[in-house]
Amino acid sequence: PPAHYVVGLIGEGIGASLSPPLHEAEAAALGLSYEYRILDLIELGLPAPDVARLLAKAQHDGFAAMNITHPCKQLVVEIVDELDPDAARLGAVNLVVFDNGRLVGHNTDWIGYRDSLVAGLPGASFDRVVQVGCGGAGAATAYALLAHGAGRLALFDVEQGRAEELAARMRSLFPSHPVETVPAGGLTDAIPRASGVVHATPLGMLHHPGVAFDVALLQPGAWVSDVVYRPLETELVRAAARRGHPVLDGGRMAVGQAYASLHIITGRMPDRDRMEAHFRAL
Ligand code: NAD
Structure with a gap:
């Protein structure tokens, strides 16, 4: 060395x-x-x-x-x-x-995310996962979720083409896992059925305030994972934790x-x- x-x-x-x-x-x-x-x-x-x-x-x-x-x-x-x-x-x-x-x-982004799921959401169900945001961080989280054994994965992005592209890529890499896309306006249907939701857009950062979906749509016990880590406690993490949902911040x-x-x-x-x-x- x-x-x-x-x-x-x-x-x-x-x-x-x-x-x-x-x-x-x-x-x-x-x-x-x-x-x-x-x-x-x-x-x-x-x-x-x-x-x-x-x-x-x-x-x-x-x-x-x-x-x-x-x-x-x-x-x-x-x-x-x-x-x-x-x-x-x-x-x-x-x-x-x-x-x-x-x-x-x-690529250690996906390893970091996979390890964070194991350590930060012990016992969580990955049967039905919705992911909001399909850019660079979203590619790593989707890959980690499927490698970690997630059941169904539904991908959403305001730019629909990005969700379609990532879904196609993940389907070819993990042919036995159903990967679908959520159409515009479809989160209100998809989130209430999810065992967990991954947030992978810049919303919640200092210069991008706000949340990408309404935590009131989550079913009781559903987990929320945010990739944003500056700040660690985003508006999403705070709102989800306040309602009693298991949360994983982007720090892990x-x-x-x-x-x-x-x-x-x-x-x-x-x-x-x-x-x-x-x-x-x-
Ligand atoms: P990116 O620009 O590559 O991707 C963001 C995606 O989110 C884009 O496809 C965009 O269309 C989509 N989007 C934006 N607003 C949306 C909305 N309201 N609803 C749905 N989709 C929306 O950015 P990135 O590199 O993926 O980074 C995203 C965030 O992840 C940043 O805050 C970054 O700091 C963070 N990040 C964290 C880690 C970590 O280790 N925790 C690693 C990488 C990136």
Whole structure:
């Protein structure tokens, strides 16, 4: 293993990312010398396709790995030399490991979400899941839900085409699972029948206030999972918890993604609870 790890994150508008303190504190606790740098395409004045040049330079400069975020996760699929099978199936890479001159692409978003379901919603039913939002985060959550054994999955997006596209992709990857789409106006029918609802739109973030569906539609005991993690307590999480629904905030997915990345990069076993506690204190 390297005496000193240099890892980075490439994306747009990532100056306030919590990844550096999250990775560095856990690596330090594991006794590793580890540095996490931010390469913000906007600050660097570079267009997204320049991720290829940044990766080549990072490899040349001796980086151990690079996390990848919006808007480069799909682009990087075409750039790497090798793809982890799940990243290939998902069509998105959020971690590139520099392995003896080869760029190997992984996806730890879906792993983070799957682990968050296991840890954060113990005993929950996944018979009928409705997912609202079918963008980048939604692709990872849908994949994780189906890999985790969800029964029926119904996908909704204000841009109907995105729901259709994700549904088609998931049907081809998980042919034995019924994956359907919810038409415009159809959430009022779908949500009351769901054992749980996943929210994967930006609504609830500081600059995107609001909720994407009415929690009063939920059946008693139905769980709610929000991918938004800034703030951790979104309007949706607060309203659902107030009504007694089991809730999973977006923090566990964010920590789970970092946990899985750190594990792949270093081969060491991070302490998930310690990372979780640290994240919540940031
Ligand atoms: P995105 O733009 O790729 O996708 C968002 C999707 O939501 C789009 O398809 C859009 O059409 C849809 N949408 C918007 N408003 C809607 C509404 N009212 N009803 C239904 N659909 C609607 O964005 P993204 O990258 O998927 O990010 C979404 C959120 O997930 C952000 O808040 C991001 O910070 C968060 N996120 C969290 C994690 C985590 O680890 N917890 C990981 C990735 C992203």
